[in-house]
Amino acid sequence: MSTNDDGNDARPADTPSPAPRDPAAQIVGYHAHVYFDADSAESRSAAALVRDRIAAAFPDARLGRWHDRPVGPHTRAMYQIAFASERLDRMLPWLMLNRLGLPVLLHPETGDEYADHADHAAWLGEKLPLKLEVLKRASGSTPETD
Numbered sequence: 001m002s003t004n005d006d007g008n009d010a011r012p013a014d015t016p017s018p019a020p021r022d023p024a025a026q027i028v029g030y031h032a033h034v035y036f037d038a039d040s041a042e043s044r045s046a047a048a049l050v051r052d053r054i055a056a057a058f059p060d061a062r063l064g065r066w067h068d069r070p071v072g073p074h075t076r077a078m079y080q081i082a083f084a085s086e087r088l089d090r091m092l093p094w095l096m097l098n099r100l101g102l103p104v105l106l107h108p109e110t111g112d113e114y115a116d117h118a119d120h121a122a123w124l125g126e127k128l129p130l131k132l133e134v135l136k137r138a139s140g141s142t143p144e145t146d
């Protein structure tokens with residue numbers, strides 16, 4: 001009788017939960033929302049600098065309008081960056097290293113705005129509250145403003 005104690009047991013793992021769905025089939029793109037304090041000159045200039053640098057580094061990203069007041073589900077001044085799924089592997093580390101301390105919400109676009117912001121979102125830095133009640137749970141009209 002031989003015993004394999006090396007820990008590399010090739011036995012299939014138990015799978016008590018269903019396999020996750022392939023996210024690539026559901027995600028049509030991503031948004032990054034860059035938040036800033038509209039009353040702080042320092043925060044505003046940091047946000048403007050990040051925006052300029054994103055425009056230079058990612059010419060195919062779509063920069064949304066600059067919002068000095070909270071809009072849609074957002075509770076702080078911000079602007080949106082919309083980008084293709086294929087850019088995530090460059091955009092995410094770029095934002096990690098270059099956000100200048102500003103909070104960033106990163107979320108996929110799956111057609112379910114509520115889930116995208118409530119369940120699927122990733123935050124860099126401070127996690128801010130969202131007014132999730134304004135978001136639709138299924139695809140349809142889009143209250144979120146870019």
Ligand code: ZN
Pocket residue numbers: 031032033080107144
């Ligand atoms: Zn968004």
